[in-house]
Amino acid sequence: MAQGEIAWNELATGDVEGVKGFYGDLLGWKAQAWPMPDGGTYWVWQHADADPDADPSQVGLAGAFQMEGPQFEGQPPHWAVYMTVDDCDAACEKVGALGGKVLQPPFDVPEVGRIAMVADPSGAAFGIMTPAVRG
Structure with missing residues (x-):
């Protein structure tokens, strides 16, 4: 990716399970679990027809994670955009x-x-x- 391109979109939420269905029904996305080194799970949304065996980092549209811990106190759920x-x-x-x-x-x-x-x-x-x- 070149400097200045949008690299990723990510949802931080207190209810990953609740929003997986919402975005699935609204946009046709499916969520694939991506285990994290710290033991948590990062969810990668893909098009419904994406290969379920494909590397999520290669076929993902956006990601989501469960906001847990004191660093998230007082933060509402939000989408974040990342630029390269x-x-x-x-x-x-x-x-x-x-x-x-x-x-x-x-x-x-x-x-x-x-x-x-x-x-x-x-x-x-x-x-x-x-x-x-x-x-």
Whole structure:
């Protein structure tokens, strides 16, 4: 992906089970479980006719996770968009220089890439990511 492209959309919710059916019925999406290294489950939405054996990171339309833990207290369910950057750490430095704010410093997600949550000068939050190199 090139710098500035939308890389991923993700739903953070307190009711993954409830919304899986909603988006399935509304949009024809099906949710596939993707086990996480910490023992949790990340859900990847795909078109209903997607190959069930395909790698979710290759055929996914969007993702969802269950908001659990103190870091989510007071946060309503929300969709987040992630844009691609060439260097997540350098982009975070630039965010501040341009009047934005780093909300969550860069962190690595195995097999996905390096991600940070930031806000533009108006306060609108979004994610930036440098995708992992796949061989």
